Amino acid sequence: MSRISGCLSTLRASGKKALIPYVMGGDPNPLVTVELLHAMVAAGANVIELGMPFSDPFADGPTIQLAGERALKAATNIQSILGIVADFRKTDDATPIVLMGYLNPVERMGYPVFCEAAHAAGVDGLLLVDMPPEERHLVAEHCDRLGMDTVFLAAPTTVDARLESIASSTQGYLYYVSLKGITGSGALNVDEVADRVAHIRSLTDVPVIVGFGIKTGEQARAIGQCADGVIIGSRLVATMEALADKPDEIPSAIGAIIAEIRHAMDTPA
Amino acid sequence: MTSTLTTEQAKALSALPDASGHFGPYGGRFVSETLTHALDGLTADYQRLKNEPAFQAEIDKDLQDFVGRPSPLYHAERWSAGIGGAQIWFKREDLNHTGAHKVNNTIGQALLAKYSGKPRVIAETGAGQHGVATATVCARLGLECVVYMGAKDVKRQALNVYRMKLLGATVVPVESGTKTLKDALNEAMRDWVANVDNTFYILGTAAGPHPYPMLVRDFQSIIGRETRAQSLEKIGRLPDAVIACVGGGSNAIGMFYPFIEDRDVRMIGVEAGGRGVMTGEHAAPLSAGQPGVLHGNRTYIMEDENGQIADTHSVSAGLDYPGVGPEHAWLKDSGRAEYVAEDDEPALDAFREVTQREGIMPALETAHALSYAKRLAKTMRPDQHLVVNMSGRGDKDILTMAEIDGISF
Ligand SMILES: Cc1ncc(COP(=O)(O)O)c(C=O)c1O
Secondary structure, eight states, rough: OOOOHHHHHHHHHHOOOOOEEEEEETSSHHHHHHHHHHHHHHTTOSEEEEEOOOSOOTTHHHHHHHHHHHHHHHTOOHHHHHHHHHHHTTTTTSSSSEEEEOOOHHHHHHHHHHHHHHHHTTEEEEEEETOOOTTTHHHHHHHHHHHHOOEEEEEEEEOOHHHHHHHOOOOOOOEEEEEESSTSSOOOHHHHHHHHHHHHHHHHOHHHHHHHHOOEEEEEHHTTTSEEEEEHHHHHHHHHHHHTGGGGGGGHHHHHHHHHHHHHHHHHH | OOOSSSSSHHHHHHHHHTTTEETTTEEOOOOHHHHHHHHHHHHHHHHHHHOOHHHHHHHHHIIIIOOOOOOOOOOHHHHHHHHTTTTTEOGGGOOOSSTTTTTHHHHHHHHHHTTTTEEEEEEEEEESSHHHHHHHHHHHHHHHEEEEEEEHHHTTHHHHHHHHHHOOOOOEESTTSSHHHHHHHHHHHHHHHHHHTTEOOOOOOOOOOHHHHHHHHHHHHHHHHHHHHHHHHHSSSSSSSEEEOSSSSSHHHHHHHGTTTTTTTTTEEEEEEETOOOGSSSHHHHHHHHEEEETTTTEEEOTTTTTTBBOOSSSSGOOOOOOOOOHHHHHHHHHSEEEEEHHHHHHHHHHHHHHHHSSSOOOOHHHHHHHHHHHHHHHHOTTTTTEEOOOOGGGGGHHHHHHHHOOOO
16 A cells, blocks of 8 residues: 555544645745655644646646746756655655646656656655646556556546546545636635535545645635545645745744644544 | 658548547647546537538638638749749738738637637737737627737737727736746636636637647638649649748648648748757747647647746747647658748848838748748749748737837837
8 A cells, every 4th residue: 555545544544634735845945845844744734745846837826836936946856856855755754745746847857767766755646737647658657666656636527427537547545626726716615515525435435635725724624524635735835935035934834834724624613 | 842651641640630639649638637628528519510511601701701711822923033943922811800810710719619608718829919819709709808918928019919908808918937928828728727617718829738739720721721722723733832930830730731631742830940949049849849748738849958848039929939739740750741940030031021022011920931931942943833821911010120120109
């Protein structure tokens, strides 16, 4: 069993919900990120989604676009992201890490080279936003051999036949995008999400994690009622933007937000 | 020169894309899941409508009465004689309503929007020609129109920005990334994801995720179909070569596609060499890039060593794009079409020369194709014939030319 599946099934068995923060690797510079990851784990994060910057992030709103621009300005690339993961792994070999990004930088590095290097650094899963299940063959051989999970997205607009094929392709968890839109947008409709998640759960046993639009502890707790966990992204990234000139303060500030959301999720309503 | 492909190979090329939108290894649909449903819906709507006589009749009527088709095939006799080689002909897309080939595609896609009941249209634009063509058709059909345009392009194509506003469209300057066409395309995709229920995305070139490259090609192929028939009538045979500039590749694929199986007709796409392909400051992915994934399809792109999309440069905003339609990528690899690059300077020279020799002011994009046509014509005999796709007229570029000449109004 992969580190991701192990972690999520342990949580499920104990009735707890997964809290998964998303941050952009190298934002505002690669030196900050390792300490930030440790601070998030200490505050109660279960799995980490680590963003790899791309020049053309067409599925992201302004907040995460700007984070990518800051990271690229600080010369972040795949090698430096993998360096961050390897450093993190020196003192934490329990927390699963999923790399999240776009296909082209990975393709440029070369799929076998990238997969080998990511696995060696301690990466557990891969979520490439513009690699749909139909294109999984690009990485399949290497990920399967190395035991690295490929995580896929489902959206509010995904039709049933496709949901079934996504559920059977995804590994570790299924990332349910809770709203129509890009990262950082819109208001979350918890009831609507609950209906959809219940439907997905009737199709598959794979853990369902909900992301997009979740900002508060209260929302996280509500979503936790129906799903296996939540992903918090834009709120964290916006806080990092505000502290871009004071990177030393980022780990504790982000840690405090994670702790607040963790507390809300673990407290019965 | 006959292309080395067999008849069967040429036939197979023109049968593409396959059901999943691939042209050989290129094309496809590399998008986030949030867009998949919309693209499936668009594919289904198009497959259904394209064989409906009423839909096709409406397109044909609009192309005739609103756009002014067929556009003439014009013999540039004086320019040809001055060059002293092959006869050069212009396919006059510059005479279309709104001044470029772009309207062929917006007519088709806007009717798709109408038939699929979407009241809101979005588009991306570089030079502003596609934005103007979209705003024009939306005004006529009563559709709301929002055009995304890189902030850098908003400045250098101010005239077209104002035209779009006069037509009732909202122009949104895009400040992210390099502030050019590629970033406008990103922003349009973001809008579409969020507003997919009521919004139709009219993509302006033969790129993007499946079905767009096919859709845009089909709507633009009227150019090549007319050219083929007009050549037979006016030249008495097919031309020796057809030449078109390549930004995203829509005017070029529209010209090329109906000629794919005519193996004796060379097809030559001309990219923007900018300050010179060797300087790195250009927009010529087919000439100097490599395969990668951008804007939802696999194609030739310009990127840095980390796979980040590179900055491009061209004097013409409409060619300033780091990718290219996937069908061109496959036409290149398969050897059916050739791709070359022309730099800013010779393109500007061609702009002036054709304006003064023929009384036809070409768009700066088109000037790249004209510049290469001149080079090629010189190496050919007077009984040989080249057709250049005059993709647009140069009125929109007058301010750019004036600035180069040091004139301010
Ligand atoms: C007149 C003209 N020609 C050519 C182009 C390049 O686009 P494409 O390669 O899609 O024909 C443009 C784009 O704006 C244009 O306005």
